[in-house]
Amino acid sequence: MLTEPVSGVTRWRSTAPADIVWFDVPPDFIAFHRPSGKTHFLNEASKLLLNKLLSEPKDLGEILDVFPSNKARRHVEQMRDLLVHLEGLGLIKRA
């Protein structure tokens, strides 16, 4: 559950890799989250965040640096929404 507002310095990291079991059927990715017992239907960007980008804590700017063409404000908002969504599912947490 989101308890604090997202600021420019908020940093996230993904849950431990062993917490998630994947069923990959591109372009869809289905994740079983062991701690909650919940199954989630995710997109490729979510899988990239969970598996690679957030294995170490990063803030929004650092994440967007990986996608240089996505610096437009529209994409910043989309990425922020995605991070909040994944946090709500318990798949990432604030570092």
Add this chain to the structure above:
Amino acid sequence: MTNEQHNLGKVSDLSQQDFEGLLKGPGLGLQIGPFSARVRIEVEGLSDLLYDFYRDHTLLDSEIVHSFHVRLQHKRAFPRLYRRTVRFTVDGRKPHEDMPIDQALPVFEWGLNLVVALRSHSFLMLHSAVLERNDKALLLPAMPGHGKSTLCAGMSHRGWRTFSDEFGLIRPGTQEMIPVPRPMALKNESIQIIRDFAPDAFIGPATPNTRKGTVAHLKPTTDSIAKQNTKAQVGMIIFPKWVKEASLNLQPISKGESFMLLATNAFNYELLGEAAFRTVGDLVERADCYRLVYSDLEEATRRLNDLADTNAS
């Protein structure tokens, strides 16, 4: 011990009098797919119907440890003693209120469904009809009202073996669907549709005014019951929906969407957790997945027969 060691033949090997005597007395052991049920019936007039519906099922002796003991009893509803009811119990417990006696057969069959759904967590239970053709199982998962049972009933009379109209059973970690052939509940307009579609089918009397409207039961084919120990790997998963006057439309759908639809249509997916996740993934990975919209039962069964036969060749 296996059920084979306790197999006493078929119900039809008994006379109707002996069948009724066992139901009213010590109980009758029945193999129903992977389950062994001990059944007692103390409701006048029901044993003849059950004899017709279960005549091809395997009788089990009393030495076996049964999966469950079910009982249907005639009761009078206090304080309105003129109101005759039936009470369904499983292992001595009453899972729901007593029901009107003229609904005795549906109450018995729904009671068995309830027992399977609540007790059988060694299986992943998909809310799905399952049939077999060319040694491959077809899953028809759907929400109530989507025409799943009607399609299953129709296909069972066009060359498919019935596993179930309600339960897609599979043991987690395995790859084969498990038959559990039992009378299929037809509702409302579906009753006459199947009477017209399969005039030789055995359909019991229609029971009006149940919670699900008018209900009648269709006996599985003799072959389906005779092969109730023969499992099959899944070949296709089709999500059906009956839409009045719709043209037939069969479209492949993604495995991701199929996974979520199948998991959503399971009785105990969340309870089994990761084992269910892996089993559903395995099913979806192996199967061709489609969405079907239909209104004409004959057209739909013909199309699905062609699809199954093409995949097999």
